[in-house]
Amino acid sequence: xxxxxxxxxxxxxxxxxxxxLDCVYETRDTTYYLFWYKQPPSGELVFLIxxxxxxxxxxxxxxxxxNFQKSTSSFxxxxxxxQVVDSAVYFCALSDSSGGGADGLTFGKGTHLIIQP
Amino acid sequence: SxxxxxWPATLVQxxxxxxxxxxxxxxxxxxxxxxxxxxxxxxxxxxxxxVGIGQISSEVPQNLSASRPQDRQFILSSKKLLxxxxxxxxxxxxxxxxxxxxxxxxxxxxxLTVL
Numbered sequence: 001x002x003x004x005x006x007x008x009x010x011x012x013x014x015x016x017x018x019x020x021l022d023c024v025y026e027t028r029d030t031t032y033y034l035f036w037y038k039q040p041p042s043g044e045l046v047f048l049i050x051x052x053x054x055x056x057x058x059x060x061x062x063x064x065x066x067n068f069q070k071s072t073s074s075f076x077x078x079x080x081x082x083q084v085v086d087s088a089v090y091f092c093a094l095s096d097s098s099g100g101g102a103d104g105l106t107f108g109k110g111t112h113l114i115i116q117p
Numbered sequence: 118s119x120x121x122x123x124w125p126a127t128l129v130q131x132x133x134x135x136x137x138x139x140x141x142x143x144x145x146x147x148x149x150x151x152x153x154x155x156x157x158x159x160x161x162x163x164x165x166x167x168v169g170i171g172q173i174s175s176e177v178p179q180n181l182s183a184s185r186p187q188d189r190q191f192i193l194s195s196k197k198l199l200x201x202x203x204x205x206x207x208x209x210x211x212x213x214x215x216x217x218x219x220x221x222x223x224x225x226x227x228x229l230t231v232l
Contacts, residue, residue: 104163
């Protein structure tokens with residue numbers, strides 16, 4: 001069975017600080033996909049990134065960066081120089097298939113990030 | 118570009134009443150479609166998914182059902198709502214078939230309160 005653990009329920013930092021959101025996953029599949037989503041107060045889930053299990057390259061997109069380490073089954077998300085607009089609930093998710101079948105996402109419980117001005 | 122719509126945005130229903138939530142996708146064909154529920158204080162739970170018209174798979178036994186009458190239309194229904202059905206319902210789509218571009222895109226959601 002798949003499992004995604006986001007141990008940090010809530011993080012509060014002051015604006016401009018760097019912050020890292022942790023994500024640890026469990027799966028028996030050799031091919032799988034990891035995702036991060038942002039849920040602002042409006043409620044809609046916004047897709048941020050997908051990472052395939054066979055691609056361990058880290059990725060940077062502006063102030064966002066992701067560190068994927070298969071050896072520790074982790075896919076952590078770092079926001080550099082945080083801003084108030086980054087305040088949201090962030091979800092890490094796992095899918096074990098790229099096919100057209102039972103590939104619903106398994107979500108972690110989310111980390112509520114609060115950026116204080 | 119693709120867009121996904123859900124309605125209604127909010128709904129307050131009495132226990133025992135029926136439910137119908139609708140989701141439509143524009144700008145793509147033969148998508149995979151999904152219904153998730155986010156209960157208060159809990160994570161997101163997959164309820165149903167569909168890979169084509171009339172094809173519905175259920176992940177969680179409950180008093181809810183889903184239907185896909187058209188390629189880009191996904192409906193979530195119930196004959197009699199329970200208090201435990203309260204939550205935030207999200208519809209999502211992704212490209213159909215085998216693809217490594219399998220990220221799901223979510224609609225704005227429906228906030229359902231059962232009283």
